[in-house]
Amino acid sequence: MSPTPVNVTVTGAAGQIGYALLFRIASGQLLGPDVPVRLRLLEIPQGVKAAEGTAMELDDCAFPLLAGIDIFDNPREGFDGANIGLLVGARPRTKGMERADLLEANGGIFKPQGEAINAGAADDIRVLVVGNPANTNALIAASHAPDVPSSRFSAMTRLDHNRALTQVAKRAGVSVDEVRRLTIWGNHSATQYPDIFHAKVAGSPTTSLTADEPWLVDEFIPVVATRGAAIIEARGASSAASAANAAIDHVHDWVNGTREGDWTSAGIVSDGSYGVPEGLVSSFPVVSHGGDWEIVQGLEIGEFSRARIDASVAELVEERDAVRALGLV
Ligand code: NAD
Numbered sequence: 626m627s628p629t630p631v632n633v634t635v636t637g638a639a640g641q642i643g644y645a646l647l648f649r650i651a652s653g654q655l656l657g658p659d660v661p662v663r664l665r666l667l668e669i670p671q672g673v674k675a676a677e678g679t680a681m682e683l684d685d686c687a688f689p690l691l692a693g694i695d696i697f698d699n700p701r702e703g704f705d706g707a708n709i710g711l712l713v714g715a716r717p718r719t720k721g722m723e724r725a726d727l728l729e730a731n732g733g734i735f736k737p738q739g740e741a742i743n744a745g746a747a748d749d750i751r752v753l754v755v756g757n758p759a760n761t762n763a764l765i766a767a768s769h770a771p772d773v774p775s776s777r778f779s780a781m782t783r784l785d786h787n788r789a790l791t792q793v794a795k796r797a798g799v800s801v802d803e804v805r806r807l808t809i810w811g812n813h814s815a816t817q818y819p820d821i822f823h824a825k826v827a828g829s830p831t832t833s834l835t836a837d838e839p840w841l842v843d844e845f846i847p848v849v850a851t852r853g854a855a856i857i858e859a860r861g862a863s864s865a866a867s868a869a870n871a872a873i874d875h876v877h878d879w880v881n882g883t884r885e886g887d888w889t890s891a892g893i894v895s896d897g898s899y900g901v902p903e904g905l906v907s908s909f910p911v912v913s914h915g916g917d918w919e920i921v922q923g924l925e926i927g928e929f930s931r932a933r934i935d936a937s938v939a940e941l942v943e944e945r946d947a948v949r950a951l952g953l954v
């Protein structure tokens with residue numbers, strides 16, 4: 626008998642990331658080739674028709690693992706029984722919109738979604754927030770789900786992690802598979818800090834890369850940290866397939882475990898490690914064992930890294946204070 630399908634709720638299902646994500650989930654890439662899934666697509670009313678079209682296409686793929694598709698425009702229904710929640714739909718910044726307006730508009734999305742998760746999601750719910758500002762949106766959702774352990778909420782910095790892997794691999798002339806133990810610290814924003822001081826390239830330390838300060842400071846860090854903006858500039862739209870790919874990687878590793886001898890990066894609720902204030906959703910080096918993220922402990926943080934981690938964390942504190950002032954956390 627085939628196992629019970631896992632309920633995966635995807636918000637913003639009719640958007641560009643949704644279109645790149647849903648087919649991969651249904652094909653088994655999110656949870657594994659033996660795990661049937663039931664998709665629960667959550668959209669705003671204006672997005673429902675397009676979501677129906679995507680559902681027709683999903684049907685037309687005849688994916689053996691796809692046990693069903695339901696479409697909702699109500700978060701309470703969309704998250705009912707959800708085992709995995711991929712919170713992709715968010716309010717983009719539009720012309721003339723101030724940062725506080727953006728945070729408030731997203732509070733209007735992530736507060737009710739947190740409440741809906743609290744009310745009806747399955748006991749093993751795991752949430753990945755992709756929609757920007759992802760860290761603070763995750764903080765808002767977690768704040769409104771007091772009965773769900775805060776460790777079940779995470780924000781996506783895996784795309785930044787993957788971007789950094791490729792930049793290092795290209796510089797070192799190795800395959801991405803040979804680059805390990807990179808870390809993205811802080812916020813999924815231009816203040817993020819991609820840290821290669823503990824990384825290994827083909828099993829060796831990255832001494833020659835870290836010693837190359839012009840490359841590190843003027844190329845590697847800004848290229849990774851501003852890659853999202855560069856893609857918007859080039860494509861006229863924000864990254865979609867690579868963002869969907871990172872979401873798949875994040876949840877796959879969370880549920881199935883990270884590989885031995887390596888770690889990845891995820892925005893998770895801080896326990897105070899590395900001087901990041903408790904309760905902030907910040908990116909850390911993490912491993913997953915048995916379905917729980919754990920922060921990699923004991924890394925020595927030099928002055929160069931400390932200043933950059935602190936700067937990104939300061940931005941997260943500002944965002945938290947802004948949503949606190951709005952009564953959202
Ligand atoms: P998009 O505009 O193509 O799609 C967003 C979809 O969300 C739309 O279909 C919209 O109708 C829907 N939506 C809006 N409010 C909703 C709500 N309350 N409930 C359910 N659905 C809702 O955007 P996209 O390109 O798919 O990007 C989605 C988000 O992901 C954006 O915020 C983007 O900035 C962010 N993003 C994050 C990362 C990351 O690495 N964390 C990377 C790329 C993009």
Ligand code: LMR
Nearest residue numbers: 757852853854856863864
């Ligand atoms: C990205 O990193 O590609 C996105 O977060 C950019 C954006 O603003 O949507």
